[in-house]
């Protein structure tokens with residue numbers, strides 16, 4: 040079914056996946072924006088729940104964070120549902136990539152950031168995720184049949200437009216980009232999410248195919264993203280030396296066979312301890328893992 044039809048017709052989404060075999064699956068009619076928001080929030084919760092994640096909030100601990108908890112990550116993810124739904128709906132209504140869509144996503148993104156801060160009492164849990172998932176749900180809503188790489192490339196084209204209403208920013212990302220001349224969340228999106236399409240998703244699929252558990256496959260996807268990403272959260276907290284430690288440590292786990300192997304697990308423990316010592320948190324990579332899980336879940340609808 041093409042995007043044009045979906046603007047008029049609700050999608051029929053099977054409900055019942057994961058039910059016991061003796062419970063008949065039935066179908067219900069869910070609007071596409073609702074469905075995409077469901078998948079995006081599910082991806083955020085899956086990312087938060089994945090454990091153990093080096094330096095990050097997970098089921099074991101708050102990682103390198105004093106102000107975040109797993110409960111806060113859940114509250115933040117759930118608070119973003121209306122924003123993500125409205126972004127997908129805006130893409131359907133506007134229908135094409137261009138300045139009007141970018142402006143609309145910018146406005147909805149700022150509303151989403153406000154909802155996040157209200158839910159977390161001012162803690163920045165998901166700013167990068169609002170950006171990445173917002174662009175991706177919009178691109179997916181424009182063409183629900185598109186592949187993950189096409190969706191990411193189209194999200195990148197949306198990100199290339201300027202948002203005229205964007206206020207002057209003094210963000211951490213901007214400051215470290217100026218200080219160290221590295222790229223950040225904006226460039227990652229504008230380039231079509233290379234860390235996700237070229238590293239996270241292929242590793243997720245490769246680890247699954249090699250028999251790793253779903254948790255290990257997701258962990259390997261996170262490590263593959265960490266190994267290549269210029270993560271401005273890490274740069275802000277621990278500078279280029281911290282970023283080099285994150286990238287080399289993640290690469291060492293993968294080179295040792297990945298998180299499902301004993302050798303990989305040893306490297307992972309060492310990396311976790313090193314990140315805590317450096318106060319380094321790969322929050323940008325965590326957001327991109329959520330983006331990767333969203334694209335994986337959305338497949339072709």
Ligand SMILES: CC(C)(COP(=O)(O)OP(=O)(O)OC[C@H]1O[C@@H](n2cnc3c(N)ncnc32)[C@H](O[C@H]2O[C@H](COP(=O)(O)OP(=O)(O)OP(=O)(O)O)[C@@H](O)[C@H]2O)[C@@H]1O)[C@@H](O)C(=O)NCCC(=O)NCCS
Nearest residue numbers: 145148164165166167173210212223224227269271322323
């Ligand atoms: C264009 C924006 C993305 C703004 O980007 P900019 O880089 O200027 O701003 P930041 O807010 O600093 O960074 C954005 C967040 O993106 C994540 N991130 C970092 N590096 C990358 C990367 N290379 N690729 C992709 N994503 C990346 C990261 O988010 C996560 O970390 C946050 C927590 O960090 P933490 O250090 O713990 O907390 P802080 O409070 O910052 O500091 P301290 O605690 O250390 O004191 C958490 O949010 C994670 O999500 C970066 O933070 C865009 O955001 C923008 O312009 N938005 C405006 C509205 C808009 O257009 N919205 C979207 C429409 S689709």
Ligand SMILES: Nc1ncnc2[nH]cnc12
Nearest residue numbers: 087095096164322325326
């Ligand atoms: N699990 C996590 N821990 C810390 N920061 C994050 N940003 C997004 N997900 C995160």
